[in-house]
Amino acid sequence: MNLIQIKYFLAVAECLNFTAAAARLFVSQQCVSKQVAKLEREIGVRLFERSTAKVALTDAGKLLQGEWSAMLERCDQAVVRARAVQDAGRPSIRIGLLELCGVVDFVLPRLSAYNEAHPGGELEYEIGGFLQVQEWLFMGQVDAIVTFNYEVARLPDRYQFRNLRDMDVFIILSRRHPLARREQVTLSDLKGQVIYAFAPNYSTYASDTVLTHCRKLGFEPEFKYFNSINAMELALQAGKGVSVAFREFYRNQGGELLFYPTPVLEGWQQPSISVCWSQENTPRLEEFIQCLEA
Incomplete structure (x- = not known):
């Protein structure tokens, strides 16, 4: 339980x-x-x-x-009191970062800038998966998390979030994939292809929108699920599947992967890297959040 x-x-x-x-x-x-x-x-x-x-x-x-x-x-009340006791002794902010490279690369320079501007405080961060960082926030183990907006947009009202940077959607495949010979690739071209996505126990939202839109186009997609972004990238590089995702997912060292831009799907809000926090922490986090937005 x-x-x-x-x-x-x-x-x-x-x-x-x-x-x-x-x-x-x-x-x-x-x-x-x-x-x-x-x-x-x-x-x-x-x-x-x-x-x-x-x-x-x-x-x-x-x-x-x-x-x-x-x-x-x-x-929730106990966490607020515990934070008050701790923060009375030393000012600190604890952040949970989504483990995807694009999120970490976006946030770390801003954390360094915040540390330089506040040498007397302490800034700590942990890196984890989609559901893991949310549970840290729910349990009060972190003050805020940086993840994707669609993962937190429907959390209870006591949680707030702010978008930091919009992300473009791409169809992603290897240079070895048969579709790589085309100048353009659309969702309709994915009929009969294996689509790589995060497993539901890693991200609860990952494949839902793609599934809906493939069905609107008249075909039932075949998914292969992964619990690790590194395993997914390795499988993509082998040239046997495709992904509908963001550049921010992949390191793409060696330039093996190709990125075909696709419009934000109808009914899907503009994806963004976002920061989410509990409402009672707003006063003490406002300056930090502004640093992330800079």
Whole structure:
């Protein structure tokens, strides 16, 4: 049992609809269903009565909804108090950075600039995956995270985010791939191709938009999922699959990969590198966030 599972359960308990809860959380419905089912198995309690017509809380689910909602509220309050105690002794800011090279390369010079301007403070950072940095933020282990806007846009209202830099979308493939002989490659050209994407347990959003738009174009895409950006880049370089993603994902040492620009897909907000933080930290983080925007 973990905090992500509890948050997913509480979203479904409030919406009484897995699809609506997934939309609120900005994740796929399959991801929510999987995590709630896993939670039920781990604690040995049936939380929902499910039917084709509706979803309803069991009596046990109602009890845990109340208890866990109160628990999360107490956790948030405890984190605020703990930070106040620590910050009274030494000013510090803790940041979680998405482990993709484009994010790290964008942020590190700004962290150095902030350190130079504030020699008396302490700035710490950790690097992790999409869901990992979010959990750090939820648990109060970091003050802010730098990730992608579509990963945080539908977090609860107590979390704020600000876009730092827009990103362009590309179809990415190896020079060895058969499509590399073309001057242009579009989404329609991906019919029959294997599309590489992050696994749902690494990024809950990675393949959803591509899947939707391929279906609009009349074909069902075949995905191969990865839990590591390095493994995905290595597979791309082998020339057997394609990716619909951002330059910021890949180092592309040696120039093996080709990048074909594609418009931001309809219904997909402009992707951006973004900073996200808890609302109660706004006063102490404002100057730091302005440094990231510079």
